[in-house]
Amino acid sequence: MRLLHTSDWHLGRSFHRENLIDAQAAFVDHLVETVRSERIDVVAVAGDLYDRALPPVEAVRLFGEALRRIRDTGARAVLISGNHDSMVRLSYATDLIDASGIHLRSSLEAVGEPVVIGDEHGPVAFYGIPYLEPAIAGPHWRLQGRGHPAVLGHAMDLVRADLAGRPPGTRSVVLSHAFVSGGEPSDSERDISVGGASHVPLSVFEGVDYTALGHLHGRQTMAETVRYSGSPLAYSFSEEHQVKGCWILDIGPSGVSAAEFAPAPVPRPVARISGRIDDLLTDERWEPYTGHWLQVTLTDPLRPAFPMDRLRERFPHTLVLDFAPDDRPPADDRSWARRIADRSEPELVLDFVDWARGAPATDEERGLVDAAFQDIRLGEVAR
Structure with a gap:
């Protein structure tokens, strides 16, 4: 049988x-x-x-x-x-x-x-x-x-x-x-x-x-x-x-x-690749991956602008995008309470912007955050 x-x-x-x-x-x-x-x-x-x-x-x-x-x-x-x-x-x-x-x-x-x-x-x-x-x-x-x-x-x-x-x-x-x-x-x-x-x-x-x-x-x-x-x-x-x-x-x-x-036949291979965005978009060694479904991890020190759009110009089947800077500072092992003890609410928001984007907020963005919290305080006083 x-x-x-x-x-x-x-x-x-x-x-x-x-x-x-x-x-x-x-x-x-x-x-x-x-x-x-x-x-x-x-x-x-x-x-x-x-x-x-x-x-x-x-x-x-x-x-x-x-x-x-x-x-x-x-x-x-x-x-x-x-x-x-x-x-x-x-x-x-x-x-x-x-x-x-x-x-x-x-x-x-x-x-x-x-x-x-x-x-x-x-x-x-x-x-x-x-x-x-x-x-x-x-x-x-x-x-x-x-x-x-x-x-x-x-x-x-x-x-x-x-x-x-x-x-x-x-x-x-x-x-x-x-x-x-x-x-x-x-x-x-x-x-x-x-x-x-x-x-x-x-x-x-x-x-x-x-x-x-x-x-x-x-x-x-x-x-x-x-x-x-x-x-x-x-x-x-x-x-x-x-x-x-x-x-x-x-x-x-x-x-x-x-x-x-x-x-079994492979309809489309899957792969995980990583590197800085300019290298991924120009280096010939990445050419074999242009037809793959991809999970891409960018290691640029600062988060690039419009990374998914740019990657899909060369890798049209990019599905997942991660960000892991290769010069990230050592992890802060202090407790969350200790890390925020001396930080104001606007500073915490700006810290998040810095973490999420990999670059500090601009002066204009800082002004928007300060204005937003000022409006919140005025609203609380009015109540």
Whole structure:
């Protein structure tokens, strides 16, 4: 059996207000072509199908199209909900959808009940464990323990109990959306620590042949049989060096016999660059970045005028602008109360102007600030 492991599609997500639906549609094209060319039998999608519980119409349309096209290749698909998805909405009509070969697993009641798909070596049991919110899953199962380790540990106990009752030689694949200890996060995953400890030990997945993980956006091999596929696109600038794609695995009579990573197309690279604005606008070494989505950090001693407009003349896809002067004075470690003890209100406003712009206020601006506070005092006296 050939398995394709993907996750964290986040359909409907934007990137610093840039609509990504076309890039996500291009990934779906790539995915379907990979399923066809690699003769994939089962596509496993480990959660965060959408970017939010109520996705936009165009994301729902793309999701439906992706499922139809996967089905048309002759492959089956097993999918779970992630922490960005609505567990209830994705579990709607799953018993009817199952008949098409598309298996959505998004309920607590179905944990431990596998989708069984056979090949020439016998059955493979696919166990879908959706993202488990401890505050919901714990009371549902009447667990004494708290946090993600408790609820995911119980879910895996249900999986192992079911697997133990199946015919000898039954192979097993678990889909899970979780943060495994030792995994490397990026800036684009939503924190799942609310409700208890967020990390789960790798050992929780013992006893199955392969675990297809979702949640972390960079591909990672936690163990030979426990992997993150990562997201198909970069969703933060912290992912600038990550190679996106999916895992393709061969499952033989004794479990996983081979694994390779298939890179996905990059619609537009992301990068972080820094320097003084004149250097960034003139030096040839920055030319390769003119087509990137960029986070730019300016290191000029004084904040330049109209920096975003100027940068976008050379780098039209600049999305984020930061300012970090390279000759900034040492940080003042005094308490806030001590720093303002001898400063008047107008002086505090002028201090802010100096900090925000990187240059002191002009005489005209000082006059405006003084006049504004004078008006405030006169108004207080009149009352």
